[in-house]
Amino acid sequence: MTTGIDAALVAEHNAKQEARLQADYEALGGMLARRGQDIEALTALAGRFAVAVPSWGVGTGGTRFARFAGRGEPRNVFEKLDDCAVINQLTRATPSVSPHFPWDTPTDAAELRQHADALGLAFDAVNSNTFQDQQGQEHTYKYGSLTATSAATRAQAVAHNIECIELGRALGSKALTVWVGDGANFPGQSNLRGALERYLESMRGIYAALPDDWNVFIEHKLFEPAFYATTIADWGTSFACATALGPKAKCLVDLGHHAPNTNIEMIVARLAQFGKLGGFHFNDSKYGDDDLDSGSINPFQLFLVFNELADAALREGPAFAPAYMLDQSHNVTDPVESLMNSAVEVQRAYVQAALVDRAQLAELQASNDVLLAAQALKHAFRTDVSPILSMARVRAGGAADPVACYRSSGYRDRVASQRPAKAGASSSGIV
Ligand code: LRH
Ligand code: MN
DSSP: OOOSOOHHHHHHHHHHHHHHHHHHHHHHHHHHHHTTOOHHHHHHHHHTOOOBEEGGGSSOOOOSSOOOOOTTOOOSHHHHHHHHHHHHHHHSOOOEEEOBTTTTOOSOHHHHHHHHHHTTOEEOOEEOOOSSOOTTOSSOOTTOSTTOSOHHHHHHHHHHHHHHHHHHHHHTOOEEEEOOOOEESSTTSSOHHHHHHHHHHHHHHHHHTSOTTOEEEEEOOSSSSOSSEETTOSHHHHHHHHHHHOTTEEEEEETTSSOTTOOHHHHHHHHHHTTOEEEEEEOBOSSSSOOBOTTSSOHHHHHHHHHHHHHHHHHHOTTOOOEEEEOOOOSSSOHHHHHHHHHHHHHHHHHHHHTSOHHHHHHHHHTTOHHHHHHHHHHHHTSOOHHHHHHHHHHTTOOSSHHHHHHHHTHHHHHHHHSOOOTTOOOSSOO
């Protein structure tokens, strides 16, 4: 069975795009040079950018109302990796995958790692799951997991997280992401402080099982599935818990987990300042945890997040390396196309943030030249860096235009014929 896309087809695609790309690249290069910026340095920077793909993102997502299965859905973690490899083959920006257990639990971890190696993929942070009950599970998570009032349920949830760490070690991962949906739907349902005390007690059990070179990422979320009080509802609670647990505990910012109009870039600046910014789940949203494609609704916010990351990197130096991961649900698009597009949009924000003249901005801020300081950011955001992103891909063996190349490859038709849909089977793991 052939996986991936024929390299000759990618080369043919790039050859057709070459003249246009070269012209656009030189034009942008000239414009940036007049600004005192070196397009070659920016292209090299773009080439070093990487964001992990969520294994659960290559299947079709849905909502509580419905899931409309796509064609050629991956039926197991091996086929999910095959699709992730195509995303990396064409974007050259997604060399790692973030798996979710038990959705991706393999019978043989070494076999899974070999399959990933053969595809040129590594494993980023692993994700535990105590927000669903599994077949034959002894204690339900209906009333919570790490915060459950039942000590047996908490112990079960802690044991699952420790299993995820062991599996992650076998796959070469270096971090565990813990998101729990624990909370209450009605005032009075739970003792708010008691719930958090139980959470910390459980997390201490998980923290104690972390290898020395690992991190645990605490992922906060305002609401859903709890609709009155979520135990880890905001960055403040996450930060307090990460601080209470110790240096290996960090905070993970999922862009969709905040109230509308929350200043997420300021949360990023705060967590970076206090050394607790562990990583990101990039996506976009208009209302709730919509898990839409990154940069599709509010690209300026994504840019402002990377503007804070660039400021932090300048202050902290090369040791500042938060984990970049996508976390999206693709209900109406081809997941491979959406994930390629989203990886490119996150890479775009990263490169645009590098266009900001930070010394000039600092002077404008110090002299309270409000308008020009704001303009300095908009100037970078308004710069179309597409030729840089495209050139970085082509130089790394990827596609000048990943979606166009993917469509011309017929990959979706091929896997649709190779992967007969299992009636009613949900393959993406969500809904
Ligand atoms: C929760 C979340 C979490 C994942 C899940 C798939 O909303 O963002 O990161 O475990 O989505
Ligand atoms: Mn998430």
